[in-house]
Amino acid sequence: MASPMTPTTQTSKSARPPQRRGEPRVRVRFRAPFALRCGALLIDYILLALILTFSTMVARLMGGGARMAGGSAEKIGILITFVVAVLDLGILAGLTGKTVGKWTTGLRIERMHGGPPGIGWALLRHFVGYPLSLLPFGLGFLIATVMPTGRSLHDFIANTVVVRETTAHFVAPPRKARPQGAQT
Numbered sequence: 001m002a003s004p005m006t007p008t009t010q011t012s013k014s015a016r017p018p019q020r021r022g023e024p025r026v027r028v029r030f031r032a033p034f035a036l037r038c039g040a041l042l043i044d045y046i047l048l049a050l051i052l053t054f055s056t057m058v059a060r061l062m063g064g065g066a067r068m069a070g071g072s073a074e075k076i077g078i079l080i081t082f083v084v085a086v087l088d089l090g091i092l093a094g095l096t097g098k099t100v101g102k103w104t105t106g107l108r109i110e111r112m113h114g115g116p117p118g119i120g121w122a123l124l125r126h127f128v129g130y131p132l133s134l135l136p137f138g139l140g141f142l143i144a145t146v147m148p149t150g151r152s153l154h155d156f157i158a159n160t161v162v163v164r165e166t167t168a169h170f171v172a173p174p175r176k177a178r179p180q181g182a183q184t
Contacts, residue, residue, distance in 0.1 A: 030164040031150035032107045037162055043101030044088060052081045089126040094119030106165045121158045129154025 055077015062073050093099045097108045097116035109125070111117050117125065133140025133153040140153030151161055 030166070032162040032164055034145050034150070036105050036107060036164075037144065037150075037152075040099065040101035040105040040107050043104055044099050047088065047100055048081055048085055051084055052077055055080065086123075090123040091119055093117065093126065094122035102162070107162055108165050109160050109162055112159050112161060117158060117160050121160065125154050125158035125160055129157040132157065 056074060059074035059077065088099050093102070093109055094117055097110055099109075102108060109117055109122070111121070129140075129152075142152075144150050144152040144155075149161060155161055
């Protein structure tokens with residue numbers, strides 16, 4: 001079993017052509033730790049729960065289900081929650097590879113060959129793959145802990161992988177040589 005910091009290599013089809021013929025370009029991707037993936041998912045669902053909770057509170061302040069205004073406010077809240085879920089988990093994840101939770105935790109969803117998953121694959125991953133991963137007692141999510149690539153059931157369904165966001169590594173400038181007689 002590979003550790004979360006073990007890089008995985010793959011060939012990149014979308015990158016520039018290699019220097020020599022026959023040699024593929026190699027990209028290094030660091031798999032996302034399971035706990036960080038859980039944190040990202042939790043952030044996404046807290047966002048949705050906050051919207052739904054706020055709309056329920058407004059509906060209760062307006063009189064709950066007994067009055068027409070209270071029932072309408074609750075229905076509008078459910079509709080807004082659904083729209084935000086589709087925007088966050090479908091469109092945003094499909095175009096950028098990041099949901100709000102993945103953005104805050106520094107993770108990214110990629111296709112296996114690289115690049116963002118696309119809207120259709122993101123919708124498939126989140127709205128079909130997540131429920132299927134949850135069904136057998138959450139075992140679909142736990143697959144990520146034993147797979148060397150860190151992929152869960154919903155990743156296999158949508159042909160995606162969750163990786164850590166890579167940042168540029170800065171190299172310290174070379175030290176200047178001290179004169180011979182200088183003291184520290």
